[in-house]
Amino acid sequence: MLRDIYFTVVGFLRTFGALQLFFLRLLVNSPHIFFGRFRLVVQQVQNSGTLSLVIIMVSGFFVGGVLGLQGYSNLARFNAEDSVGTFAAFSLLKELGPVISALLFAGRAGTALASEIGLMKATDQLSAMEMMAVDPLPRVLVPRFLGGVISMPLLAAVFSAIGLLGAHLVGVNLLGVDAGAFWQQMQSTLDMSDVYEGIIKSVVFGVVVSLLAVWEGYNAIPTAEGVGRATTRTVVISAIAVLILDFMITAMAI
Amino acid sequence: MDSASDNVIEIQDLDYSRGPRQIFKGLNLSIGRGKVTAIMGPSGTGKTTLLRLITRQLRPDSGKILVDGVDIANLTQKQLYQLRRRFGMLFQNGALLTDISVFENVAFPLREHTRLPNRLIRHVVLTKLHAVGLRGAADLMPTELSGGMARRVALARAMVMDPEILIYDEPFVGLDPISMGVIVRLVRKMNDALGITSILVSHDVQEIAAVADCSLLLADGKVAASGSPDELNNTSSELVRQFMHGMADGPVAFHFAAPNYADQLLGRDSE
Ligand SMILES: Nc1ncnc2c1ncn2[C@@H]1O[C@H](COP(=O)(O)OP(=O)(O)OP(=O)(O)O)[C@@H](O)[C@H]1O
Ligand SMILES: [Mg+2]
Numbered sequence: 001m002l003r004d005i006y007f008t009v010v011g012f013l014r015t016f017g018a019l020q021l022f023f024l025r026l027l028v029n030s031p032h033i034f035f036g037r038f039r040l041v042v043q044q045v046q047n048s049g050t051l052s053l054v055i056i057m058v059s060g061f062f063v064g065g066v067l068g069l070q071g072y073s074n075l076a077r078f079n080a081e082d083s084v085g086t087f088a089a090f091s092l093l094k095e096l097g098p099v100i101s102a103l104l105f106a107g108r109a110g111t112a113l114a115s116e117i118g119l120m121k122a123t124d125q126l127s128a129m130e131m132m133a134v135d136p137l138p139r140v141l142v143p144r145f146l147g148g149v150i151s152m153p154l155l156a157a158v159f160s161a162i163g164l165l166g167a168h169l170v171g172v173n174l175l176g177v178d179a180g181a182f183w184q185q186m187q188s189t190l191d192m193s194d195v196y197e198g199i200i201k202s203v204v205f206g207v208v209v210s211l212l213a214v215w216e217g218y219n220a221i222p223t224a225e226g227v228g229r230a231t232t233r234t235v236v237i238s239a240i241a242v243l244i245l246d247f248m249i250t251a252m253a254i
Numbered sequence: 255m256d257s258a259s260d261n262v263i264e265i266q267d268l269d270y271s272r273g274p275r276q277i278f279k280g281l282n283l284s285i286g287r288g289k290v291t292a293i294m295g296p297s298g299t300g301k302t303t304l305l306r307l308i309t310r311q312l313r314p315d316s317g318k319i320l321v322d323g324v325d326i327a328n329l330t331q332k333q334l335y336q337l338r339r340r341f342g343m344l345f346q347n348g349a350l351l352t353d354i355s356v357f358e359n360v361a362f363p364l365r366e367h368t369r370l371p372n373r374l375i376r377h378v379v380l381t382k383l384h385a386v387g388l389r390g391a392a393d394l395m396p397t398e399l400s401g402g403m404a405r406r407v408a409l410a411r412a413m414v415m416d417p418e419i420l421i422y423d424e425p426f427v428g429l430d431p432i433s434m435g436v437i438v439r440l441v442r443k444m445n446d447a448l449g450i451t452s453i454l455v456s457h458d459v460q461e462i463a464a465v466a467d468c469s470l471l472l473a474d475g476k477v478a479a480s481g482s483p484d485e486l487n488n489t490s491s492e493l494v495r496q497f498m499h500g501m502a503d504g505p506v507a508f509h510f511a512a513p514n515y516a517d518q519l520l521g522r523d524s525e
Binding site: 131 | 309311331411
């Protein structure tokens with residue numbers, strides 16, 4: 001029993017150490033890929049960005065709509081239904097935008113990344129590159145990592161913007177809150193610091209989800225089953241990591 | 255005699271195991287410069303593994319692998335990559351990069367390692383694709399190719415940097431007789447015209463006879479026999495004859511190590 005715990009803890013620490021080292025190698029190789037082979041990065045932004053854009057927009061719209069409904073019915077009890085815009089903006093910018101985007105991003109682009117890299121490994125493509133004296137880490141992993149890191153905050157921004165649109169549609173157009181009050185209140189209560197918190201979160205989540213996806217794919221057991229498992233692990237571990245980090249960042253911001 | 259000059263690759267006392275299975279036990283072999291050497295052996299004896307050891311995609315448990323007299327175990331990553339640029343390797347399944355076209359696959363090493371202008375890259379790539387008969391497939395994606403076509407594209411890619419040593423892992427599998435003939439002649443021609451050293455894993459005894467200067471037969475983690483294809487064909491060795499003539503019974507077990515067949519079918523525990 002104690003032995004089991006010991007091995008689990010040691011195994012975890014070892015993996016975590018290896019993950020940090022891997023992260024460091026990605027970072028070290030990032031500048032020259034970003035500046036030297038920018039086209040590779042743009043391709044990946046396109047890949048993971050476009051993959052996730054539609055689901056981000058649809059989800060953002062409905063989450064915003066729900067915020068409009070819930071906000072209105074709750075705030076109406078305090079005769080504060082004009083604040084529904086503020087309520088929606090706070091929730092979206094600081095929490096739901098970054099968190100839900102990150103979860104969706106992990107599910108759509110993260111799994112695609114992990115399985116793509118895992119398959120490249122399983123079909124000897126990474127070995128073939130090494131045989132051509134090309135290191136796959138900068139050539140394959142870094143552009144995909146950077147692509148994820150860049151698209152994630154953009155997607156979170158899109159999510160929040162469309163979410164506000166949804167809240168506006170429900171609050172103003174459907175439930176009759178005054179449009180002027182909706183925007184006016186929001187502007188006067190929202191601080192730049194709230195926006196920054198959201199941005200920091202989405203950047204951190206982008207780094208974490210992309211890192212985990214690339215890591216899982218690169219370390220997948222090179223078989224069909226191994227790739228499948230890597231894909232699943234990407235979603236599960238990313239989701240947990242995002243939610244824990246969300247709590248930590250929020251706690252630090254308050 | 256300076257052995258480094260006539261043997262490109264020398265392997266001394268190599269041991270390698272994968273988990274509990276020992277794949278090579280005290281393997282010794284050498285590969286002559288400028289020759290076509292065929293490596294044969296039953297499926298699962300470790301031919302692919304041997305190629306990966308030679309190119310240091312895997313590291314041996316013990317023993318030495320010398321390329322041009324240099325022990326490759328001690329190379330830094332940079333030196334290793336320097337060395338690998340002298341190799342061209344055809345993987346058993348082609349291993350084409352699936353996210354770029356056939357043309358870009360063949361162009362890949364040129365784009366990564368040289369600053370050649372596009373026009374020249376185009377010229378080189380199309381020439382190599384033409385040599386394997388697939389110039390017309392340049393714009394296809396790898397997923398649109400058949401297995402045999404993919405392997406021929408991979409061959410073009412392996413040749414594109416004009417390597418000194420070409421390694422082929424089962425290049426003839428899945429080729430129709432016509433492409434097979436073309437590829438066999440291509441392998442031979444590159445060897446004669448460009449002085450390339452070729453290492454070829456194959457089961458096709460006839461093709462090997464047509465192309466190889468020397469063949470090695472691997473069995474039980476060692477070189478069981480070596481010599482020119484003719485010598486092997488006419489050998490008296492039981493094991494070699496079994497392999498060359500495709501007989502199921504003989505010193506080489508057709509079956510992977512397993513418990514007693516009857517016992518297992520009857521569900522008895524064999525001890
Ligand atoms: N990733 C791996 N993990 C564990 N064992 C492996 C792995 N790859 C290969 N092996 C074992 O190593 C042995 C040699 O494999 P290898 O691929 O080198 O055979 P081969 O001679 O190339 O066979 P084939 O002619 O079928 O391609 C096999 O018996 C296999 O069981
Ligand atoms: Mg093989």
